[in-house]
Amino acid sequence: MDALDLARLQFAVTTTYHFFFVPLTLGLSILTAIMQTMWVRTDNPVYRQMTRFWGKLFVINFAMGVVTGIVQEFQFGMNWSEYSRFMGDIFGAPLAIEALMAFFLESTFIGVWVFGWDKLPRRLHLASIWLVALGSNISALWILIANSFMQQPVGYVIRNGRAEMDSFGDLITNPNVQVQFPHVFTSGIVTAAFFVLGISAWHLLRNNGEKRDFFLRSFRIATVYGLIGIVLVIMVGHTQAQHMVKTQPMKMAAAEGLFDSEDPAALSLITIGDWEQREEVFSIRLPRMLSLLSYNKLDGEVKGINDLQAEYETTYGAGENYIPPVAITYWSFRAMVGAGFLMLGLAGFGLFLMLRDRIEGPKWFLRALFYALALPYIANTAGWMMTELGRQPWIVFGLQRTEDAVSPNVSAGMVAASLVLFAAIYGILMVADVYLLVKYGRQGPVEDEHDTAPASPDTAAAAI
Amino acid sequence: MDLQDLWFVLISVLFIGFFFLEGFDYGAGILLPFIARKDSERRVVINTIGPVWDANEVWMITAGGALFAAFPHWYATLFSGFYLALVLILLALILRGVAFEFRSKEDDPRWRRTWDWAIFIGSVIPALLWGVAFGNLVKGVPINAAMDFTGDFFDLLSPYTLICGLASFAVFTLHGALFLSLKTDGVIRRRAETLAQQIWLPVVGIAVVLAIANYAYIDIFDTVGVNPGVMPVTSAVTLLSVGYYLRKKQFGWAFVLLGLTILFSVATFFWFLHPNVMVSSTNEAFNLTVENAASSEKTLETMTIVTLILLPFVLLYLGWSYWVFRKRITADSPLEY
Numbered sequence: 001m002d003a004l005d006l007a008r009l010q011f012a013v014t015t016t017y018h019f020f021f022v023p024l025t026l027g028l029s030i031l032t033a034i035m036q037t038m039w040v041r042t043d044n045p046v047y048r049q050m051t052r053f054w055g056k057l058f059v060i061n062f063a064m065g066v067v068t069g070i071v072q073e074f075q076f077g078m079n080w081s082e083y084s085r086f087m088g089d090i091f092g093a094p095l096a097i098e099a100l101m102a103f104f105l106e107s108t109f110i111g112v113w114v115f116g117w118d119k120l121p122r123r124l125h126l127a128s129i130w131l132v133a134l135g136s137n138i139s140a141l142w143i144l145i146a147n148s149f150m151q152q153p154v155g156y157v158i159r160n161g162r163a164e165m166d167s168f169g170d171l172i173t174n175p176n177v178q179v180q181f182p183h184v185f186t187s188g189i190v191t192a193a194f195f196v197l198g199i200s201a202w203h204l205l206r207n208n209g210e211k212r213d214f215f216l217r218s219f220r221i222a223t224v225y226g227l228i229g230i231v232l233v234i235m236v237g238h239t240q241a242q243h244m245v246k247t248q249p250m251k252m253a254a255a256e257g258l259f260d261s262e263d264p265a266a267l268s269l270i271t272i273g274d275w276e277q278r279e280e281v282f283s284i285r286l287p288r289m290l291s292l293l294s295y296n297k298l299d300g301e302v303k304g305i306n307d308l309q310a311e312y313e314t315t316y317g318a319g320e321n322y323i324p325p326v327a328i329t330y331w332s333f334r335a336m337v338g339a340g341f342l343m344l345g346l347a348g349f350g351l352f353l354m355l356r357d358r359i360e361g362p363k364w365f366l367r368a369l370f371y372a373l374a375l376p377y378i379a380n381t382a383g384w385m386m387t388e389l390g391r392q393p394w395i396v397f398g399l400q401r402t403e404d405a406v407s408p409n410v411s412a413g414m415v416a417a418s419l420v421l422f423a424a425i426y427g428i429l430m431v432a433d434v435y436l437l438v439k440y441g442r443q444g445p446v447e448d449e450h451d452t453a454p455a456s457p458d459t460a461a462a463a464i
Numbered sequence: 465m466d467l468q469d470l471w472f473v474l475i476s477v478l479f480i481g482f483f484f485l486e487g488f489d490y491g492a493g494i495l496l497p498f499i500a501r502k503d504s505e506r507r508v509v510i511n512t513i514g515p516v517w518d519a520n521e522v523w524m525i526t527a528g529g530a531l532f533a534a535f536p537h538w539y540a541t542l543f544s545g546f547y548l549a550l551v552l553i554l555l556a557l558i559l560r561g562v563a564f565e566f567r568s569k570e571d572d573p574r575w576r577r578t579w580d581w582a583i584f585i586g587s588v589i590p591a592l593l594w595g596v597a598f599g600n601l602v603k604g605v606p607i608n609a610a611m612d613f614t615g616d617f618f619d620l621l622s623p624y625t626l627i628c629g630l631a632s633f634a635v636f637t638l639h640g641a642l643f644l645s646l647k648t649d650g651v652i653r654r655r656a657e658t659l660a661q662q663i664w665l666p667v668v669g670i671a672v673v674l675a676i677a678n679y680a681y682i683d684i685f686d687t688v689g690v691n692p693g694v695m696p697v698t699s700a701v702t703l704l705s706v707g708y709y710l711r712k713k714q715f716g717w718a719f720v721l722l723g724l725t726i727l728f729s730v731a732t733f734f735w736f737l738h739p740n741v742m743v744s745s746t747n748e749a750f751n752l753t754v755e756n757a758a759s760s761e762k763t764l765e766t767m768t769i770v771t772l773i774l775l776p777f778v779l780l781y782l783g784w785s786y787w788v789f790r791k792r793i794t795a796d797s798p799l800e801y
Contacts, residue, residue: 165766
């Protein structure tokens with residue numbers, strides 16, 4: 001492997017790892033804030049316990065997200081210096097604003113929240129978790145504004161041999177971020193919901209005496225939260241795909257394994273292709289469905305890989321390959337959508353059981369929910385793989401190729417060394433992180449002096 | 465002052481804030497094994513910085529983001545050039561941050577000792593390497609016409625830059641001891657006070673060596689002549705007066721004055737560096753300057769407006785959070801970490 005491949009692998013490893021923690025932070029910060037709001041409003045100590053318990057898992061996860069995020073801020077310069085030189089004028093701004101507007105906010109108020117239980121009035125303490133949630137999600141917005149520039153460059157001019165900012169307004173209202181941010185925001189909600197559902201299901205399967213009420217309540221809140229989330233993820237995802245057909249048709253063609261343009265276009269259920277020869281070998285497809293999904297009507301041309309390659313050769317220069325790695329783009333798209341629809345089914349069935357008051361009825365469902373903990377993680381990771389790999393060979397679509405973006409002075413040996421070090425440390429930390437999550441997740445809510453002390457006899461009775 | 469200089473100043477301010485605030489965080493981490501022997505004592509030390517270390521680190525992340533936005537070439541050259549040094553800093557910071565969070569979440573003494581080591585090493589490495597990195601910025605490193613660093617990791621290590629590293633390490637350690645003397649009570653406070661009194665003189669010694677090295681190894685004399693100027697002299701005077709207040713046991717004043725030492729030292733550094741942002745030892749013509757490394761006017765204008773709007777709020781709630789956690793920590797305080 002040369003320095004370019006290693007740098008790409010390093011970016012993939014560090015970013016995928018970072019994004020393992022981010023969606024849970026995005027969604028669970030809000031859910032914890034909701035639970036604490038319920039406690040402040042109702043005075044029911046079970047909501048305080050819920051805030052403490054889910055909040056503790058939230059904080060463990062949050063720390064991992066924070067420290068792995070530092071790497072993100074630095075590695076554009078470290079491994080992608082040519083990219084930084086060419087794009088810095090427009091790409092650096094959202095990163096700096098992210099730090100100023102979001103990182104300070106979330107990092108200050110996570111400290112205030114974790115350490116401020118006894119130091120602040122209840123409502124001020126509640127405000128601090130909402131500010132953490134706000135900060136985290138604003139941070140997602142700015143980094144996605146930056147990423148959207150890579151998917152659909154807007155608001156720039158090429159001047160002085162680089163992309164310079166022409167309109168800040170265009171940059172932050174990029175049509176791409178308008179569909180991308182809602183998708184990421186809602187997938188955070190889904191991730192948190194299935195995290196809470198999975199752990200609650202594990203406890204309900206053990207029918208844990210006094211903890212039962214606690215986890216039933218958590219289960220119900222998470223079911224509603226998750227169902228809203230997953231419905232929105234899918235709806236926004238659909239809009240996002242339609243946007244992609246317009247702006248990055250090659251990515252859509254690769255995600256569908258569509259080699260030749262079709263009108264009307266069929267939707268692939270499964271395609272086995274000869275990726276080298278750019279031919280389809282076998283497929284099961286739903287006629288007209290891709291046209292329907294792309295344009296809301298039963299016909300309309302969806303361009304295939306081969307035609308787009310020819311088109312791009314005219315636009316961007318002949319003799320170059322403009323095709324992303326098709327197999328991985330195709331399968332990661334299916335993994336994301338598949339996991340998404342599975343979660344829709346699970347959350348829907350959860351609501352059905354909730355309405356009939358039979359949450360603990362079918363044991364297989366609780367077991368399934370425990371294993372479904374993996375689903376949001378699969379969907380999140382696969383979604384980003386499709387987004388980033390499907391854009392290749394571009395780092396910024398149509399403007400700069402990935403191979404032209406890498407640091408020319410960082411050798412393969414240096415990247416290999418750092419990659420090994422990052423992988424080793426990340427591996428160890430993952431073990432420690434999972435160990436603590438399992439430990440505290442299993443343990444369940446713990447009575448601390450605060451839970452019993454402030455509750456009046458009435459509210460305590462009401463809780464029972 | 466044009467926008468490029470304004471942003472040079474803003475980045476200096478971010479680094480001053482970072483070194484002042486993370487300085488005592490690193491110091492507390494470095495002193496952890498020496499000042500706190502029992503587990504309960506260690507928890508006290510870690511909890512003094514518990515609510516604030518994360519926000520303190522954001523000063524560095526913001527400085528990185530501001531470099532990227534305002535001086536993309538500086539960001540690109542510095543980060544790709546100092547590659548392995550930054551990898552080490554990153555790994556240290558990752559371990560250290562997780563260690564704070566994870567350490568007390570398990571009772572096993574081996575678990576806790578391991579994370580204590582992570583806190584110690586994770587504080588020592590950046591405390592040293594930031595000095596080394598800044599030393600290299602003024603001293604100059606091999607940079608070619610394409611603005612790319614052409615040396616390797618060992619080019620970054622020279623007597624001068626190692627002295628710089630030692631100086632930042634020493635000052636942060638003293639800063640940490642003073643911080644702990646103000647934020648703890650009882651036995652830890654007494655140890656921190658004694659330690660601060662003991663290490664002040666060695667810190668001054670290293671500072672003197674650094675002052676001499678500045679004349680010996682870099683061409684500072686050509687630029688400033690005999691009179692080094694207000695800022696370095698103030699940083700020297702404040703460092704010396706720290707000794708007076710240490711002897712008088714007025715640790716609050718000692719902390720304030722050492723804070724001023726950090727402020728004026730970092731300011732001196734950037735003042736010497738200007739108008740360069742990175743010096744090329746290959747050819748003076750290849751220096752990165754506030755002009756050739758900067759973003760466009762448009763970007764700088766936009767960033768200036770955004771910063772003017774946001775910064776007051778940030779400073780306000782940061783200040784407020786320090787006020788919330790103003791009390792000294794003891795073993796009887798509720799300890800989250």
